[in-house]
Amino acid sequence: MARKATRCFAAFSGDLAPALLALDAEVEIAGAGAVRRAPLAQLYADDGIHYLALAPQELLVAVHVPARPGWRAAYEKVRLRATIDFALAGVAVAVRCQDGRIDDLRIACTGTNSFPLRLGGLENLRGKPLDESSLALVDKRFEEQLNIMETTVASSLYRRRVTMNLIRRLLVRLAG
Known part of the structure; x- marks a missing residue:
């Protein structure tokens, strides 16, 4: 729950929703x-x-879930304990690459906002290689769109850093 709020906010922590969002x-x-x-x-x-x-x-x-030939996708999350805890941060990435370049990309997050969120504005990466400038654009979109909630379990700064690291790790694994 968000402290000092006038209405109820809770960080959405489901695992399936971001994966399904990334898969359209x-x-x-x-x-x-x-x-x-x-x-x-x-x-x-x-x-x-x-x-x-x-x-x-x-x-x-x-x-x-539409069939997406040529796409690669994955979901990872971070939680306090490996068994029953909700995600402090979770990321789903779906990417299609062609000739070493990003053809299409979708990223969705959980555990950060009060709803599962798919990042927008990634169209500018089409046709570009996955390099530091591409990752910097993803970082920028992440910073613009995610309003990471402060919870009793982890600070918003911690969740922000973990989420960005998950995004980068999955992108490199799937598209690198």
Whole structure:
């Protein structure tokens, strides 16, 4: 929970959501005699109490993950204990490279904000090699978009550093 806040904020710490966000998943929602399909990112709200954007009587009935030939993806998290703890920081990366250059890239984070967040603004990396300047652009997007919450378990500075290290490690492993 966020200290001194006027409403409920809690760091979202689920493992599956960032992986599905990085893979461009869509959700199927049934309710009131109708079924609708939407990008997974639209399911989550920035509200610690009502964190799912579902109407009364709606139910998530399916998750659709598109086939992505040529993509590589991975998820890693850091937690206090290796067994039952929620993620202090978690990162999913999905990347497609061609001829040593980034063709497309998606990064999603958990344990940082009150909802799982997919980084935007990574289109500028298309056609570029994974080098220090590419990583610097990812760092910049990360700093611009993530509002890392202070929790009782770990400082926001610690979570920020861990998250950025996870992003870099996964990018190098998958695209390097």
